[in-house]
Amino acid sequence: MYGTIARFWIRPGVKDEFIKTMDSFGDAVIAGWVADYYFQLDNDSEECYLVAIFQDKQSYQSNANSAEQHKRYLAFRSFLIDDPEWHDGFILSATGPGSGK
Numbered sequence: 001m002y003g004t005i006a007r008f009w010i011r012p013g014v015k016d017e018f019i020k021t022m023d024s025f026g027d028a029v030i031a032g033w034v035a036d037y038y039f040q041l042d043n044d045s046e047e048c049y050l051v052a053i054f055q056d057k058q059s060y061q062s063n064a065n066s067a068e069q070h071k072r073y074l075a076f077r078s079f080l081i082d083d084p085e086w087h088d089g090f091i092l093s094a095t096g097p098g099s100g101k
Contacts, residue, residue, distance in 0.1 A: 001034065001091040002057040006050040008084035018079040025072055032059020035098075050084070053091065060088075 010018050022038060034053040041047045054060035063069050077083070 001053055001055060001094060002060045002089070003034075003051065003053040003091060004060070004086055004088045006052075006084040006086050008048050008050065009046050009081040010048060010079050011081050014079050021075055021079070028068070028072070030059075030063050030069075032056060033063065057090070 019038075022036070025036070032055040034055060036053075037051045039049040039051070041049075052060075054063065
């Protein structure tokens with residue numbers, strides 16, 4: 001599996017709209033896409049993370065380079081204070097009933 005982790009901050013006052021918009025992307029049909037998870041930290045409720053998981057690097061890159069994903073990214077970015085900090089890589093291990101193994 002392959003994916004990305006993004007660190008970001010949501011603009012004040014738009015968190016509910018952000019969640020609604022991100023949830024609306026759940027119906028998208030994206031080849032190789034496994035899941036997206038959005039985290040709000042306990043120790044800093046302004047700091048957030050996105051973990052996006054794909055079956056493999058090729059499906060991740062195909063999605064990243066698609067016009068449809070660019071539109072979703074622009075919607076995501078419209079809620080943020082600044083550009084997200086991205087960290088792409090291979091998933092070395094995954095456990096649990098929803099891990100995709």
